Amino acid sequence: MSGRSILAQRVAPLGTTVFSEFSALALQHGAVNLGQGFPDFDGPDAVKEAAHQAIVSGxxxxxxxxxxxxxxxxxxxxxxxxxxxxxxxxxxxxxxxxxxxxxxxxxxxxxxxxxxxxxxxxxxxxxxxxxxxxxxxxxxxxxxxxxxxxxxxxxxxxxxxxxxxxxxxxxxxxxxxxxxxxxxxxxxxxxxxxxxxxxxxxxxxxxxxxxxxxxxxxxxxxxxxxxxxxxxxxxxxxxxxxxxxxxxxxxxxxxxxxxxxxxxxxxxxxxxxxxxxxxxxxxxxxxxPDAYFEGLRAQYHARRERLLAGLARAGLSAQAPEGSYFLLADISQKGLGDDLAFCRHLVTRVGVAAIPPSVFYPPEHKHLGRGLARFAFCKSDAVLDEAARRLEAGLR
Ligand SMILES: Cc1ncc(COP(=O)(O)O)c(C=O)c1O
Missing domain, CATH: 3.40.640.10 (Type I PLP-dependent aspartate aminotransferase-like (Major domain))
Structure with missing residues (x-):
């Protein structure tokens, strides 16, 4: 083999994503995962049935x-x-x-x-x-x-x-x-x-x-x-x-x-x-029908409010997001270090996974993410409640 790196130059700087790191930590520590942005509930039955029908009809x-x-x-x-x-x-x-x-x-x-x-x-x-x-x-x-x-x-x-x-x-x-x-x-x-x-x-x-x-x-x-x-x-x-x-x-x-x-x-x-x-x-x-889309919005609104209330009980303030199923909480007053240190503490000691947002900033703007943590609320009520309970117990 030549001494050349296995990695092509275009992938060499990439490393593994922060999502892999925090998902692995969440698994290892039995943490409630509010890091990853995918729902823990399923799509509409009519749509799943349509996929089934499409497959069986060829x-x-x-x-x-x-x-x-x-x-x-x-x-x-x-x-x-x-x-x-x-x-x-x-x-x-x-x-x-x-x-x-x-x-x-x-x-x-x-x-x-x-x-x-x-x-x-x-x-x-x-x-x-x-x-x-x-x-x-x-x-x-x-x-x-x-x-x-x-x-x-x-x-x-x-x-x-x-x-x-x-x-x-x-x-x-x-x-x-x-x-x-x-x-x-x-x-x-x-x-x-x-x-x-x-x-x-x-x-x-x-x-x-x-x-x-x-x-x-x-x-x-x-x-x-x-x-x-x-x-x-x-x-x-x-x-x-x-x-x-x-x-x-x-x-x-x-x-x-x-x-x-x-x-x-x-x-x-x-x-x-x-x-x-x-x-x-x-x-x-x-x-x-329109009712599906209205229902989706109403459910996410309720989840947003549930997570915001849970964070507030744990002493974390966050601006209500206008859209998406993520919110950024202010962690700067918690005395647990920057976003990476805070999120590592959260997943290993408190039992809740969140994502450190500085990874989403280029080097010149990284400081803008250091005082924040990203939480996903595309999760069922029971999961959001358990996360809130742990945050309150672990951060108060
Ligand atoms: C802003 C944004 N764009 C694109 C995607 C990826 O979408 P898809 O799963 O359809 O590839 C995501 C998923 O998290 C996202 O947050």
Missing amino acids: INQYAPSTGLKVLREAIAEHGARFHGHTGIDPDTMVTVTSGATEAILCVLLGLVDPGDEVVVFAPVYDSYDANIAFVGARARHIPLRPPDAAHPTWWFSPDEARAAFGPRTRLLLLNTPHNPTGKVFTREELAFLGTLCAEHDAYVLSDEVYEHIVFAPAWHVRAATVPELAGRTVTVSSGGKTFSLTGWKVGWIIAPPALRDAVQRAHQFVTFATASPLQAAMAVALRL
Whole structure:
């Protein structure tokens, strides 16, 4: 063997994710796991039954690379029904992918050249920076700042946003509702970002996987419906969060035809197609009655309140997130060190796993995450209550 490293340069810096570390610790210490962001309850019976029916009725061979027509039509209908995203042509503007994760990589592969810059908000969902690096591009981060006296919700400075854009900017990578802050971008914020993109001739990837987990008075604005963004935006979403079926990995992109073609060129050689029977069932899911989507939101609202109350009893304050199923609690007054030390203490001594958010920040902004811990509330009441009981006993 040569002395060369086994690892290719593009994966060498990555290491294992913090989720693996904390899940292993949670298992080892019998901790209640509020770290990982997947529900501990299952998706709707009608949708699971539709997948079963699809398999037994023989929808088991490769789907067309862009996705089953029935699902592309359901995606277009759903966009108009919930977000006023009209005019989606299922044949030329939609590609079905293996989760939003594959979609994000394919957008970058299809639109971004080595040496280009991608503007992204920090904290960052963990796959973004790795994917940006995979295509040889450079991430430029805009820090999101926590609520304060002048700002009732997470916010960004227009000057810092402007400074992140430059002559090499190719793409703005947005996430609304945002993981892990729970921020829901307003129409005004999106319009402002649209003007920056127009000035720099940049495209937009809008990751909207939490589009149905938004709490009043906030509401979800689909970026592609904002006039300043309409012609330049690739919407990315998936059914994982909306239908509590994260293991299905059925996602999609919606974009104007020329942008869809760029993404499709990558997708055809990344996975070619996504599991056919699950696509058929996802079409049924997207057409569920309004009551399903209202119920989902109400249940998550109740879970959010339950976790906030439990944290408060343990002396941890947290801003109620506007969307997503995560919240960031303030740990700075606990005297247990920074977020990594705090989360290690929590999982080994208190019996609750949370995620240290500094891992979601680039080096220059890491300090912004040091006084916070991320808790997921996509868990059943019994699990949230047990976590609260342990936190109160262990931290009070
Ligand atoms: C912001 C964000 N984007 C994308 C994903 C991945 O979505 P999928 O499971 O559909 O690949 C997640 C999952 O946690 C997420 O939080």
